[in-house]
Amino acid sequence: DIQMTQSPSSVSASVGDRVTLTCRASQDIAIWVTWYQQRPGEGPKLLIYRASVLHSGVPARFSGSGSGTDFTLTITNLQPDDFATYYCQQANSLPRTFGQGTKVEI
């Protein structure tokens, strides 16, 4: 199975900050990475697929980049709604494994 490792496990930030979250795959997965946001008590929400494509309705302050084994999710101008846990997922092969998550907190 492909292992997905996210760092850091948590990050403290303030409204208006820029934060960068990292996800590393255990093998080359080209651009097949997806990013999700999960707020407490809710199901995950799709943010970015194929490493850098913004899902419909997702604010442009979210952006993704990377290919191969190293990927990043950047949130600029952090808003109160953005304090949540973010997961990466590889879409290269079964099983579709997730990273352990990065919690963005105040």
Next chain:
Amino acid sequence: EVQLLESGGGLIQAGESLRISCAASGFTFSDYAMNWVRQAPGKGLEWISFVSSGGVRTYYADSVKDRFTISRDNSKNTVYLQMDRLRAEDTAIYYCAKDRLGPTFSYDAFDYWGQGTLVTVSS
């Protein structure tokens, strides 16, 4: 508006069986593959099963293979997960998630998720 509503969770004894459901609305259900993903309390996400739009093709994670069965009824816009021989480690919130692209397996994203249903397995 796409909506996915899971139901059927609850407290159950280890070794017993349970079927959970996910009712879909807001899109043409029969055109899309569906998945189940679970999340143990305080833990991360684990993909566990896939079913193609017509219900013919299915895939499972090793952790549930031969114990869980995914199915769907396109006339009822519902996907099911039959869980047999449940174990304490199956305790989790179970989410259904819609494949973004379409009817067959694709290496892509899950674009909509439900709110989940909690399954607690007591040992």
